[in-house]
Amino acid sequence: MDAAQRRWTRLGWWTLAIVAAACVLSSPWTFGRVRIGNADEPRYAASNLNLNQLPPAWMELSPEEADRVESAVAAGDYVPGRLLGTDVLGRDVLARVLAGGLFSMLVGFSSAAVAVVIGTAWGAAAGFAGGRVDAVLMRIVDVLYGLPSILLVVLLAIAVEGLVGRAGERMSPGASQAVGLAVLLIAIGGTSWQTMSRVVRGQVLSLRSQPFMESCRAVGVPASRQFLVHVLPNLVGTIAVYATLAVPAAILSESFLSFLGIGVREPLPSWGNLASAGLSEVNLVKSRWWLLAAPCALIAVTLVALNFIGDSLRARFDPTASRARW
Secondary structure (H helix, E strand, O other): OOHHHHHHHHHHHHHHHHHHHHHHHOHHHHOOEEEEOOEEEEOOOOEOHHHOOOOOOOOOOOHHHHHHHHHHHHHOOOOOOOOOOEOOOOEEHHHHHHHHHHHHHHHHHHHHHHHHHHHHHHHHHHHHHOHHHHHHHHHHHHHHHOOOHHHHHHHHHHHHHHHHHHOHHHOOHHHHHHHHHHHHHHHHHHOOOHHHHHHHHHHHHHHHOOHHHHHHHHOOOOHHHHHHHHHHHHHHHHHHHHHHHHHHHHHHHHHHHHHOOOOOOOOOOOHHHHHHHHHOOOOOOOOOOHHHHHHHHHHHHHHHHHHHHHHHHHHHHOOOOOOOOO
């Protein structure tokens, strides 16, 4: 790894650490309860319709907006923060962006973990077993490659949403939202493991032909010990590389689905549904561009940082990767 690549790698790690720390460390504030009338709501969902669509703190309030804020303060009503302004329901955009980052990264990292586990197990089983087992498992992967993964995720999400909707009267809102998130991450992870399985299978086939594996078979080492002690440790580098590259793809899938209204649903925020809501505020009459810019900027920064990290890991662990491309 040359000096330029090391600089980009450090930039990626620091950027990802800053974004993740901002979302995680602010969670006591974003999820903290605030008093709205006779009810307590988490800050990211707390709203005051009288203070909707206020501009960010660096922009000057109009006389009408200033009067609304003064009236709310005088009446003792909830006043959302104005660092990034408020949305159409009068909710703090900064709190929603930070909470949305937490949900987006949770779904992204969890989906990538599901894809890595399934892909590693499938590819390792195919490569280590060989023969007809390998042929059958890889033909299944070829069939799945021909299916549109986003369409499968959409169909699964809609089907489960219907089941949850019918059972909604017997479930609390929190449980219903948790089920929706679980289904989303399993659906994304369950449709994005095919590439991982092929890479792992190729590595396992390569390792099986190495002299140390031939020695293991010659002395009668059990197959389970061959895999756990000699094959699996040599797959760690490959798994780490493709796991890092799977995370941005999963985050992008979640953001895309939430943008379409299929992923994370209101009142839970995610960068995708925040961008979808902000898009409707960009118009020729009065453009509130900051509602779209904030989530989109964080999506872009996070994905670029993860790609820098993934490329550095690939250069370090993959002997076939070019070291001179930077």
